Amino acid sequence: MSAPSPRLAVSGLRKGYRATLAVADVGFEVAAGELCGVIGPNGAGKSTTARILTGQLLPDAGEVRVDGHRIDQEPLTARRLTGYVPQELSLYPFLTGRETLRFVGTVRGLDASELEHAVDALLERLGLVAAQHRLAREYSEGMARKLAIGCALLGDPPLLVLDESLNGLDPRAAAELKTVLRERVAAGTTVLLVSHELDVLERLCTSVVLIDRGKVVATLDRTGLDALGRAGSSLEAFFLEHTAA
Secondary structure, X not given: OOOOOOOXXXXXXXXXXXXXXXXXXXXXXXXXXXXXXXXXXXXXXXXXXXXXXOOOOOOOEEEEEEOOEEOOOOHHHHHHOEEEEOOOOOOOOOOEXXXXXXXXXXXXOOOXXXXXXXXXXXXXXXXXXXXXXXXXXXXOHHHHXXXXXXXXHOOOOOEEEEEOOOOOOOHHHXXXXXXXXXXHHHOOOEEEEEOOOHHHHHHHOOEEEEEEOOEEEEEEEHHHHHHHHHOOOOHHHHHHHHOOO
């Protein structure tokens, strides 16, 4: 029996900005039901890669497939399969929290009854019920990030790409998000989590991809992550060993 196709397949990504090559050669695969951490120094190309994977940015070369759909050839299909929270949030400032979720759910094609149920559940789960009728521009950084995460979760997309989504969350909200991610992964969702929170990723992830200077320089699966601990090492030590000073 052949192995199942990866949920996310990335090969040969390149992206330059004038004289700067932000992504030089990035390639990796993530299976269904995996939580993959993406780590690397500042400026390594992590966020540029995330934007390419979610169709926000076109690469100069390379290929991205989501459930077999090439994002350059079937952009609408691939993007509907993906929930994305960027590092720099961009919410609709003159919509309330509830209106924002309704709008995103409508774009994702949820029917009216399904949408209202999903919105109610997300507002409750993310602790935004009391703020649901406030304009998004009035939200604190943590509240805005929770709302953005809610938008990404709407419709249960099979792929979630979260760029520094733990930023701005208080400990309780961060713990709740980690619980939500574990539940989604257990249900078969693939999660790509870009983060500098190495201790969190070491505990949470089934695999880790390390990017430095626009290239994948090392990867670890869950067995490799567990081996670090048994050897008295850590993901932080692994990071420092495999990246330039």
